[in-house]
Amino acid sequence: MKSGLTVPDGFPPARRPTIREVAETAGVSRSTASRALTGRGYVAPAVRDRVRDVARRLGYVPDATARHLRQQASQSIGVLVSDLNNPFYAGLAAGISQQARKRQYTMMLADDGGSPEVEAEAAEAFVALRVAGVIVTPVSAQISTYLAQHRIPVVEVDRQFSVGACDAVMVDNGSAARQVTSQLLELGHRRIAMVIDEMHWTTGRDRLAGYRAAFSAAGLPLDDSLVVGAGWDVDAARIEAHKLLSRPEPPTAVFAANNVLAEAVWRAATELNLTIPDQLSLVSFDDVSWMSLVQPGVTAVAQDPVALGEAAISQLFERIQSPQAPVRTVLLSATVTSRGSTAPPRTR
Amino acid sequence: MKSGLTVPDGFPPARRPTIREVAETAGVSRSTASRALTGRGYVAPAVRDRVRDVARRLGYVPDATARHLRQQASQSIGVLVSDLNNPFYAGLAAGISQQARKRQYTMMLADDGGSPEVEAEAAEAFVALRVAGVIVTPVSAQISTYLAQHRIPVVEVDRQFSVGACDAVMVDNGSAARQVTSQLLELGHRRIAMVIDEMHWTTGRDRLAGYRAAFSAAGLPLDDSLVVGAGWDVDAARIEAHKLLSRPEPPTAVFAANNVLAEAVWRAATELNLTIPDQLSLVSFDDVSWMSLVQPGVTAVAQDPVALGEAAISQLFERIQSPQAPVRTVLLSATVTSRGSTAPPRTR
DNA sequence: GCTCTCTCTGGGATCGATCCCATAGACCGC
DNA sequence: GCGGTCTATGGGATCGATCCCAGAGAGAGC
Numbered sequence: 001m002k003s004g005l006t007v008p009d010g011f012p013p014a015r016r017p018t019i020r021e022v023a024e025t026a027g028v029s030r031s032t033a034s035r036a037l038t039g040r041g042y043v044a045p046a047v048r049d050r051v052r053d054v055a056r057r058l059g060y061v062p063d064a065t066a067r068h069l070r071q072q073a074s075q076s077i078g079v080l081v082s083d084l085n086n087p088f089y090a091g092l093a094a095g096i097s098q099q100a101r102k103r104q105y106t107m108m109l110a111d112d113g114g115s116p117e118v119e120a121e122a123a124e125a126f127v128a129l130r131v132a133g134v135i136v137t138p139v140s141a142q143i144s145t146y147l148a149q150h151r152i153p154v155v156e157v158d159r160q161f162s163v164g165a166c167d168a169v170m171v172d173n174g175s176a177a178r179q180v181t182s183q184l185l186e187l188g189h190r191r192i193a194m195v196i197d198e199m200h201w202t203t204g205r206d207r208l209a210g211y212r213a214a215f216s217a218a219g220l221p222l223d224d225s226l227v228v229g230a231g232w233d234v235d236a237a238r239i240e241a242h243k244l245l246s247r248p249e250p251p252t253a254v255f256a257a258n259n260v261l262a263e264a265v266w267r268a269a270t271e272l273n274l275t276i277p278d279q280l281s282l283v284s285f286d287d288v289s290w291m292s293l294v295q296p297g298v299t300a301v302a303q304d305p306v307a308l309g310e311a312a313i314s315q316l317f318e319r320i321q322s323p324q325a326p327v328r329t330v331l332l333s334a335t336v337t338s339r340g341s342t343a344p345p346r347t348r
Numbered sequence: 349m350k351s352g353l354t355v356p357d358g359f360p361p362a363r364r365p366t367i368r369e370v371a372e373t374a375g376v377s378r379s380t381a382s383r384a385l386t387g388r389g390y391v392a393p394a395v396r397d398r399v400r401d402v403a404r405r406l407g408y409v410p411d412a413t414a415r416h417l418r419q420q421a422s423q424s425i426g427v428l429v430s431d432l433n434n435p436f437y438a439g440l441a442a443g444i445s446q447q448a449r450k451r452q453y454t455m456m457l458a459d460d461g462g463s464p465e466v467e468a469e470a471a472e473a474f475v476a477l478r479v480a481g482v483i484v485t486p487v488s489a490q491i492s493t494y495l496a497q498h499r500i501p502v503v504e505v506d507r508q509f510s511v512g513a514c515d516a517v518m519v520d521n522g523s524a525a526r527q528v529t530s531q532l533l534e535l536g537h538r539r540i541a542m543v544i545d546e547m548h549w550t551t552g553r554d555r556l557a558g559y560r561a562a563f564s565a566a567g568l569p570l571d572d573s574l575v576v577g578a579g580w581d582v583d584a585a586r587i588e589a590h591k592l593l594s595r596p597e598p599p600t601a602v603f604a605a606n607n608v609l610a611e612a613v614w615r616a617a618t619e620l621n622l623t624i625p626d627q628l629s630l631v632s633f634d635d636v637s638w639m640s641l642v643q644p645g646v647t648a649v650a651q652d653p654v655a656l657g658e659a660a661i662s663q664l665f666e667r668i669q670s671p672q673a674p675v676r677t678v679l680l681s682a683t684v685t686s687r688g689s690t691a692p693p694r695t696r
Numbered sequence: 697g698c699t700c701t702c703t704c705t706g707g708g709a710t711c712g713a714t715c716c717c718a719t720a721g722a723c724c725g726c
Numbered sequence: 727g728c729g730g731t732c733t734a735t736g737g738g739a740t741c742g743a744t745c746c747c748a749g750a751g752a753g754a755g756c
Contacts, residue, residue, distance in 0.1 A: 016498065016499070059497065059498070061472060061475045061476050061498070062476060063417070063476065063478060064473075064476040064477045064478070065413050065416050065417045065422070065477065065478055066417050068413050069411070069413050069414050069417055074413070076456070076477075083442075084432075084438050084439070084441050084442035084445065085435070085438060085439055085442050085654075087433070087435065087438070090432050090433060090435070090438035091432070091433055093432050093438075093441075093457070093459075094431075094432035094433050094459055097432065097457065097458060097459045098459065098461075101458065101466070101469070101470075106456050106458070106473050106477065107456065107457055107458065108424070108454050108455065108456055108457075109441070109445065109455055109456075109457040110445060110449065110454070110455065111442055111445045111446065113446075118449070121449070122449075124409060125412075125454050127409045128409050128410060128411065128412040129412045129413065129424075129454065130411060130412070130413055149407065150364065150407070150409070151364070263637070263641065266641060267641070270643075289611070289638065290637065290638030290641050290642070293611065293614060293615070293638050293641075293642055294638070294641055294642050294643070295618075295642070295643060306433075
């Protein structure tokens with residue numbers, strides 16, 4: 001570890017050295033060699049040093065596979081996200097990866113592209129590999145059930161399918177959505193559109209509920225035609241947004257339910273030569289780097305994906321340690337970062 | 349696989365079923381069960397179906413660990429990148445992940461944050477796990493040597509440290525850099541700064557060489573003070589860029605050697621209220637999504653990270669199949685995407 | 697001197713799947 | 727009827743590391 005990468009003195013050996021070879025070279029039994037290397041059980045200090053020295057000289061690296069098989073306990077976790085090209089999921093993976101490394105765990109990462117079939121395949125692979133636990137941004141309820149049935153701890157992140165059945169870590173979608181919507185209402189907007197990918201998962205459902213709650217708290221009516229389902233694809237969403245903004249009675253503000261949709265709305269507004277915020281106010285759920293690069297900056301609900309990933313993995317390790325503890329849902333709060341994309345409405 | 353996730357009928361069993369239990373339940377020996385499930389060797393069709401049926405009913409998932417140990421051949425690859433939060437590396441990982449899945453391989457992913465120590469740790473973990481191969485964006489020459497010594501196939505992506513010693517997949521940094529620099533020269537720019545992270549790795553070295561080559565091809569002198577090493581951190585780079593653009597004799601154009609540096613320059617220009625492209629032209633190596641979102645768009649060398657990842661993994665599998673084949677360096681070409689950030693220089 | 701404890705080591709079983717090899721039975725040809 | 731081929735199955739060894747357990751030797755206490 002600390003000594004960096006040590007390699008055998010001579011030429012690379014034809015076969016990888018095993019603990020048996022280390023033991024024979026050091027003149028001890030495999031058992032003693034194992035004790036010397038792992039530090040578990042009695043070994044005379046001199047013997048221990050000799051064995052470790054031989055191991056280093058031979059470039060011995062213990063076979064994690066064999067160890068895992070014997071100990072029936074793996075040192076790796078499975079992580080399944082929807083789209084690595086989306087900075088949100090990439091940040092999640094980054095946070096998880098870093099914490100996993102600190103705990104000496106390795107991370108098996110898969111990207112299901114939002115497909116339940118791929119999700120199922122990945123779940124089966126995780127079971128086959130006997131991972132210690134799984135962190136997933138689920139696209140179906142099946143995966144957590146399946147993994148639970150195989151006694152593999154699961155944490156659902158970002159959205160929750162198995163409420164009450166497994167741990168989850170999410171941001172407080174409802175109150176954050178309500179908060180940004182209220183800000184738009186306070187600025188005087190009444191025709192506020194919500195562009196959303198789906199409305200049945202906790203993310204979509206809660207964000208939508210927050211948006212609705214803001215209206216009813218203000219005692220204002222809500223025009224349901226302003227809630228636009230735009231799917232997951234940027235281009236398709238851009239076309240939907242284009243249609244929305246070209247309506248005879250267009251919205252004066254748009255609340256995009258995630259960063260991809262915000263990008264789509266931004267592009268549509270550019271195509272239509274709408275100036276933001278004069279002709280259109282825009283807010284986004286999920287703050288990603290381009291939002292502070294464009295002019296004006298985009299007001300956004302900042303969820304910290306790295307922190308989310310870190311929370312998920314610490315929840316996972318708690319679950320691994322105490323499998324019987326009550327199921328827990330962790331809610332992280334999200335803060336609104338106000339930038340130039342929001343202003344009082346003007347008649348076009 | 350195709351049937352989705354099947355779970356045992358009754359309650360989840362106390363222990364995970366092994367092939368021995370499948371065999372006993374089906375009334376055959378482990379050998380026969382193994383043959384029935386893997387499809388290798390003789391099995392009577394009726395027996396095969398019965399065994400498979402039992403396996404499905406019990407929710408049997410073979411232990412990849414045990415199989416790997418016995419077969420001495422793993423079905424997973426290691427991937428090591430520098431920074432998952434950087435869309436370039438995230439795209440790389442996405443491309444690799446997808447292709448790995450298609451070939452029924454799993455991906456162990458680690459993020460070394462640019463640190464050689466973490467890189468070394470990850471390499472050791474990959475050796476311990478006996479992965480079938482490794483794809484790495486190296487930060488030192490050690491890792492490929494080390495893995496090679498342990499007879500693990502390696503492909504270096506994006507940059508190359510072990511020239512001639514292991515396979516590599518890169519974009520043609522030199523000619524792409526030369527091409528964009530020439531475009532700036534043709535527009536009339538003479539004071540073109542290059543903002544770069546480092547100059548010793550193939551990426552930095554070749555991009556710098558391309559920039560230099562464009563000047564000498566045009567027979568124009570180059571002011572070395574315009575080559576600015578700005579490191580890896582966005583904020584530090586932003587400060588460097590700020591200094592550069594505030595010089596008494598500032599550049600009329602900046603060539604940023606990667607997307608992070610382009611972001612830094614963009615932010616610095618915004619801070620200084622420089623209008624792009626009127627007061628400053630900007631080009632970037634590596635095209636990421638924000639560059640087409642800002643106004644004006646940023647002219648950039650588009651390298652396709654997903655394609656790069658795919659090329660890397662197909663090279664890796666070729667290497668796994670024929671370990672003795674001559675070492676190969678694959679160069680992908682990169683294309684310049686011209687946007688509004690480049691224009692002829694004007695005196696400020 | 698004898699028992700008891702403590703340190704230290706090695707033998708052998710074990711984890712789960714695979715695979716080589718032996719063998720049994722069926723069937724064929726001569 | 728006998729050797730030979732082909733189908734089909736089970737037994738046992740194997741991969742590499744760990745760990746339980748037996749036991750040797752040393753030292754202490756009486």
